[in-house]
Amino acid sequence: MKKATQNLEDDHVHILRLTEIMEQITYDSDPDVNNLESIVDIIRNFADGLHHAKEENIFFPYLAERGFSISNGPVAVMINEHVTGRNFVQGMADNIKLYKEGNNQALKSVYRNMRGYAELLRSHISKENNILFRMADRVLSDDDNENLLTGFSHTEDRGIKASEYINKIENLAVLY
Numbered sequence: 001m002k003k004a005t006q007n008l009e010d011d012h013v014h015i016l017r018l019t020e021i022m023e024q025i026t027y028d029s030d031p032d033v034n035n036l037e038s039i040v041d042i043i044r045n046f047a048d049g050l051h052h053a054k055e056e057n058i059f060f061p062y063l064a065e066r067g068f069s070i071s072n073g074p075v076a077v078m079i080n081e082h083v084t085g086r087n088f089v090q091g092m093a094d095n096i097k098l099y100k101e102g103n104n105q106a107l108k109s110v111y112r113n114m115r116g117y118a119e120l121l122r123s124h125i126s127k128e129n130n131i132l133f134r135m136a137d138r139v140l141s142d143d144d145n146e147n148l149l150t151g152f153s154h155t156e157d158r159g160i161k162a163s164e165y166i167n168k169i170e171n172l173a174v175l176y
Contacts, residue, residue, distance in 0.1 A: 004059065004140065004148035005133035011051040011162070012125045018042060018169050019118035024176035026111040035175065036096050036110060038168060043089050043117070046165035050156065052082050058151040059136075066139045074132040081124045088117035 022039060025031055056079065064070045070079070091113035098106035140148070156162060 001142055001145060002149065003137060004145045004152065005136055007149060007152050008051070008054065008059065009129055009133065011047075011054075012129060014162075014166050014169055015047050015051065015121060016125060017173060018047070019121050021169065021172045021176045022114045022118045026114055028176075031107070033096065033100055035172060036092070036099075038172065039114070040089060040093050040096065042165050042168050042172075043085075045160055046162060046169075047121075048082070048086065048089070050160045050162060050165075054152045054155050056082065058148060058155065062140075062144065062148055062151075063136055066136075066144070068135075074127070074135065078124065078128060078132060081120060085117055085120055085124070088113045088120065092117070 018039070025035065025039070060068075060070065060075050060079065063075055068075050070076060092110055095106040095109040095113065099110060
């Protein structure tokens with residue numbers, strides 16, 4: 001039986017691919033603004049809107065029912081890092097807008113936020129994959145995994161199609 005943690009790790013593969021693209025784009029002195037906006041869209045809708053929604057709305061509360069603390073420990077760290085990531089994404093979006101309006105200095109801030117996000121997410125995903133998810137695997141039963149996967153499926157059915165965003169990531173990967 002597939003584990004709920006494997007579903008989340010499968011998302012991580014694509015999110016890590018996006019962080020590689022983000023790092024590559026920061027070497028472009030004259031990027032296509034559409035690509036910058038696409039990255040923000042992918043993060044907001046796939047990484048945050050779908051993946052983090054599965055974690056924050058389903059997985060973490062389930063872990064809390066199994067004795068994990070939401071206020072301290074690994075789950076609390078993950079939630080805090082999601083907030084930090086959203087701040088980086090907001091910084092990207094705000095500065096992309098300024099860049100589009102002709103403020104060329106804003107590109108430096110776009111890139112600083114992209115690099116910060118990429119660095120944060122690599123560390124974050126490593127902690128989830130290697131620590132939190134392994135701890136969860138030890139306490140979640142087959143029924144728990146089945147319930148979580150059903151919940152994840154309902155989240156995915158609510159309009160955000162992972163495959164569309166994965167295709168967008170792959171299209172950007174061809175460019176960068």
